[in-house]
Amino acid sequence: MTADIVANETKEIINITEKVWGYLTSEELWDYIIVASIKIVAIMVFSYIIVFIGKRIIARIFKLRMQSPLKYSERRQKTLLKLAQSVLSYVVYFSAIVGILSSLNINVAGLLAGAGIAGLAIGFGAQSLVKDVITGFFIIFENQFGVGDFVRINASSSAEGTVTEIGLRTTKIVGFTGEVYIIPNGQITDVVNFSINNSKAVIDMQVGIEANIEKIEKLINEYLKTLPEKYEELVSVPVFVGVQNVVGTEVTIRIVAETKPQQHYGIARIIRRDVKEILEKNGIPMAYQKMMIYDLNRESFRGDEE
Secondary structure (H helix, E strand, C coil): CHHHHHHHHHHHHEEEEEHHHHCCCCCHHHHHHHHHHHHHHHHHHHHHHHHHHHHHHHHHHHHHHCCCCCCCCCHHHHHHHHHHHHHHHHHHHHHHHHHHHHCCCCHHHHHHHHHHHHHHHHHCHHHHHHHHHHHHHHHHHHHCCCCCEEEECCCCCCCCEEEEEEEECEEECCCCCCCCEEEEHHHCCEEEEEECCCCEEEEEEEEEEEHHHHHHHHHHHHHHCCCCHCCCCCCCCEEEEEEEEECCCCCEEEEEEEEHHHHHHHHHHHHHHHHHHHHHCCCCCCCCCCCCCCCCHHHHHHHCCC
């Protein structure tokens, strides 16, 4: 009885082995493998060629835009160039994957339908992520700010500094003292960009009430005319506005200088230092606090003598 069972099992194993071997050596299988392999290789090569040529065409288009008479922002063009090339790669390679699956006789329509339902479910559970991605796309596309810009994001959060990275989900900003702000794009409600237009340095200095304002104006104007040759950060010759305010024994004079974006801090320090030296060399008194001391005991003593 045991010998019959062993014999039957042996026959079954032999039959299965023969079927598997027959399938592996069948002409239909190898025809399918050869045809599918040719299709897959062709799809991959064709996709690579499309991406390779497409990226160069996109780069060429943006290069021609930069050489046109119209003033395009180089930073914006580079951002859009990378974005367009990435979108091309994603679209082509996704289509290639669908084509490869189809060549393997896999039901792509069913997979796409299942992926759509799964994506919808994930979307409901990750609305903030979707919001971050959409907002990040519009930040890049509309060129609201770019890497290297000095910005203030959301007045309530006081996130202010230099943009170091812009992603589709988050934006990174380095503050003046080195702190790093990582802000989800969906939470960006308002942006102040200090790097788009020229900056203005407003320098207020106090001189004594007895100072000769006409002499001060002449000396400072002669000095201001020499600055554009020394400092390329200046857009034009700084302007001596004149007397800004008079309080007690102090007269406030104002100088305004237009500089390239975010260069006004350094220029203001230079002008403030030089003007102070000029005024001191020409004997013009700077404002300083004065203190009057009354000796009440001495006054009462004098009164008794009289």
